[in-house]
Amino acid sequence: xxxxxxxxxxxxxxxxxxxxxxxxxxxxxxxxxxxxxxxxxxxxxxxxxxxxxxxxxxxxxxxxxxxxxxxxxxxxxxxxxxxxxxxxxxxxxxxxxxxxxxxxxxxxxxxxxxx
Amino acid sequence: xxxxxxxxxxxxxxxxxxxxxxxxxxxxxxxxxxxxxxxxxxxxxxxxxxxxxxxxxxxxxxxxxxxxxxxxxxxxxxxxxxxxxxxxxxxxxxxxxxxxxxxxxxxxxxxxxxxx
Numbered sequence: 185x186x187x188x189x190x191x192x193x194x195x196x197x198x199x200x201x202x203x204x205x206x207x208x209x210x211x212x213x214x215x216x217x218x219x220x221x222x223x224x225x226x227x228x229x230x231x232x233x234x235x236x237x238x239x240x241x242x243x244x245x246x247x248x249x250x251x252x253x254x255x256x257x258x259x260x261x262x263x264x265x266x267x268x269x270x271x272x273x274x275x276x277x278x279x280x281x282x283x284x285x286x287x288x289x290x291x292x293x294x295x296x297x298x299x
Numbered sequence: 300x301x302x303x304x305x306x307x308x309x310x311x312x313x314x315x316x317x318x319x320x321x322x323x324x325x326x327x328x329x330x331x332x333x334x335x336x337x338x339x340x341x342x343x344x345x346x347x348x349x350x351x352x353x354x355x356x357x358x359x360x361x362x363x364x365x366x367x368x369x370x371x372x373x374x375x376x377x378x379x380x381x382x383x384x385x386x387x388x389x390x391x392x393x394x395x396x397x398x399x400x401x402x403x404x405x406x407x408x409x410x411x412x413x414x415x
Binding site for chain 1: 332334339340341342343344347354355357358388390392403404405406407408409
């Protein structure tokens with residue numbers, strides 16, 4: 185089974201609108217971390233936001249927020265007030281356990297912001 | 300401060316040749332990771348170093364792949380007898396330390412390897 189599933193290969197959003205990128209995960213661990221990364225066409229992975237499995241509140245970082253629904257095992261990224269520079273690939277990732285060594289990445293969602 | 304750097308940025312090699320890919324992590328980061336990213340896919344874990352030792356090499360696809368980090372800083376990923384299927388972008392990442400859930404990884408720009 186896939187550890188991370190991103191079901192939206194491509195998404196479009198109007199500039200200044202909000203957009204939600206979906207992510208579901210699969211783990212039997214009680215302790216895990218969830219991450220979102222942005223990968224522009226230049227190729228470099230840029231960290232956006234982190235959510236711990238024990239965090240009771242949804243994480244927020246500027247225009248990024250993470251809609252964490254533990255029972256549904258989903259960790260959707262919400263980008264508010266989209267900007268043209270937000271056009272990129274977005275990857276959801278998970279790290280398992282207190283000594284998790286590796287990140288499991290999804291297949292990504294390509295976001296295009298339309299002016 | 301300087302981020303993670305990787306050299307070369309692009310490498311074209313013939314099938315059967317040996318290649319080395321280099322990663323220079325952020326200063327002070329003890330954890331170092333190698334990933335492989337094929338076209339249209341997310342990064343796939345290869346190996347993790349904590350300090351000088353390979354703490355987890357479960358992602359290396361076969362014994363043609365090997366990585367070292369002799370002084371706990373720079374790491375080299377080595378691929379012997381390259382095959383066309385090895386063509387991908389190889390990403391390196393470093394983290395302040397391993398074993399902590401919340402510590403994010405900082406990625407380098409990657410090395411694009413093409414095996415002809």
